[in-house]
Amino acid sequence: MKFFPEELRFVFGQSRYAGRERFGPLHGCQIEMVHIRTGQVEAVIDGVALDIVAPAMLFVAAARQLEYRYGGDDLSDVFWCQCLGPSIGEGLVSTLRSHNGAMVVSEAASTLFRLGAELPLRISDGMPDFVASLAETLAQELIGRRGGGDRAPKGESRVAVIGRYIEDNLEQVIGMRELSEAFALTPQHINRLFRAAYGVNALDYLWHLRIRRGAFMLRHTGMPISQIAYRNGFKTPNHFSRLIQRQYGLSPRKLRMRDWLGET
DSSP: OOOSOTTOEEEEEEEEEOTTOEEEEEESOEEEEEEEEESEEEEEETTEEEEEESSEEEEEEESSEEEEEEESSSOEEEEEEEEESTTOHHHHHHHHGGGOEEEOOOHHHHHHHHHHHTOOHHHHHHOHHHHHHHHHHHHHHHHHHHTOGGGOOSHHHHHHHHHHHHHHTTTSOOOHHHHHHHHTOOHHHHHHHHHHHHSSOHHHHHHHHHHHHHHHHHHHOOOOHHHHHHHTTOSSHHHHHHHHHHHHSSOHHHHHHHHHHTOO
């Protein structure tokens, strides 16, 4: 299936953002693919906010407005592919909107992002059909991976599917038994996949995401600390506070105030 009409044109690039920097808002129809290599971002797509922690990839089709709000202490390093021109149209956005969301990084997509971002200007500007073909291939990879685990039953693609399941269910009770039952794999097999892909076991990966997303919400929302804790799967607010203190050396309240007051 081909996702983009032939008349669409695309541009690739690489950008870096410090904490609390923003890109946008962009108004009107937008189609973008993003690789968040480091840092974290809140992507607001037509008023719907997605909290994303690196490493991750994102497909976006927005009909009205798109904005990226970067956060955290780390510099956010981002590869991006943006669709250009007025010919996007609400019909195309409506067709692609169901694919919106983040997915685990794939080696193939990483290579495509890098290839596009590093194209010399004479090629990028002089060969728009080649750039469009690169964007189409990237969309096929991202949307194909987001579509489900039955397309790629083993290796890196399988760990990507499990990782996406974890990211989409951070506030739920997730343990090795739940993962094993959901994917018909033994806990030992799942942990081998995660250690090979990320250098940590599956539950360490889960808690890393919970802590990072919780810290992001502390810095960029006024949501009560207890609500942030429960929305990210922590057993109690005290449990959340202990892990935030261990990771950042500050209580949740002090971490929030440090960022809001611009202290270092």
